[in-house]
Amino acid sequence: SAVISQKPSRDICQRGTSLTIQCQVDSQVTMMFWYRQQPGQSLTLIATANQGSEATYESGFVIDKFPISRPNLTFSTLTVSNMSPEDSSIYLCSVLRGARTGASGEQYFGPGTRLTVT
Amino acid sequence: GNSVTQMEGPVTLSEEAFLTINCTYTATGYPSLFWYVQYPGEGLQLLLKATKADDKGSNKGFEATYRKETTSFHLEKGSVQVSDSAVYFCALGATNKLIFGTGTLLAVQP
Numbered sequence: 001s002a003v004i005s006q007k008p009s010r011d012i013c014q015r016g017t018s019l020t021i022q023c024q025v026d027s028q029v030t031m032m033f034w035y036r037q038q039p040g041q042s043l044t045l046i047a048t049a050n051q052g053s054e055a056t057y058e059s060g061f062v063i064d065k066f067p068i069s070r071p072n073l074t075f076s077t078l079t080v081s082n083m084s085p086e087d088s089s090i091y092l093c094s095v096l097r098g099a100r101t102g103a104s105g106e107q108y109f110g111p112g113t114r115l116t117v118t
Numbered sequence: 119g120n121s122v123t124q125m126e127g128p129v130t131l132s133e134e135a136f137l138t139i140n141c142t143y144t145a146t147g148y149p150s151l152f153w154y155v156q157y158p159g160e161g162l163q164l165l166l167k168a169t170k171a172d173d174k175g176s177n178k179g180f181e182a183t184y185r186k187e188t189t190s191f192h193l194e195k196g197s198v199q200v201s202d203s204a205v206y207f208c209a210l211g212a213t214n215k216l217i218f219g220t221g222t223l224l225a226v227q228p
Contacts, residue, residue: 031214033215033216041220041221042207042218042219042220042221043162043207043216043218044218045215045216045217048214048215092161092162094162094216096214105150105211105214106150106152106164106167106211107164107211107216108164109154109161109162109163110161111160111161112161112162
């Protein structure tokens with residue numbers, strides 16, 4: 001498995017501000033993902049971040065709201081922009097290990113960033 | 119499209135009871151199936167996986183069998199412990215993406 005760290009682990013932010021979350025992996029990985037877990041709910045994929053290309057966003061998520069950087073094979077950032085209380089969630093990054101074609105590759109998750117917007 | 123339907127919780131059991139958490143899926147193609155676990159205050163951990171029909175994933179006494187004919191991947195454990203109390207997520211993996219079920223909270227009482 002991969003060792004994944006996230007910073008910050010938690011934050012309380014005011015509405016209208018932005019927060020950048022960092023995800024660091026202890027080995028090089030091709031595919032990284034960002035998920036959101038709203039209170040008491042399941043995980044929803046925000047976007048897939050591949051090194052050297054633009055992130056691919058899922059339906060309902062846009063780059064202006066959730067810009068993502070992937071400068072190298074061990075690091076990615078997710079920014080939550082112009083925050084509102086509805087953005088209060090746990091944000092998790094994950095990496096894909098296993099077969100590159102993905103059907104059998106499992107994902108390993110970071111510890112998450114707990115964001116509260118007031 | 120792809121989706122996962124998971125048994126709603128919470129599930130409350132006494133220690134040493136038998137556990138089943140139901141999971142069914144809808145998918146095009148041949149996805150991989152996973153169970154993830156989230157212990158209180160901790161991150162999401164991979165519990166077990168199966169990559170093709172009739173595969174059985176197992177870990178820490180938990181098992182799940184990939185049943186293509188019933189499109190199911192039910193999680194079972196013969197004797198639960200208090201330390202198994204957590205939220206369990208069934209997930210489907212296809213085209214490098216994971217689709218999660220809603221999660222099932224398991225509470226094991228001593």
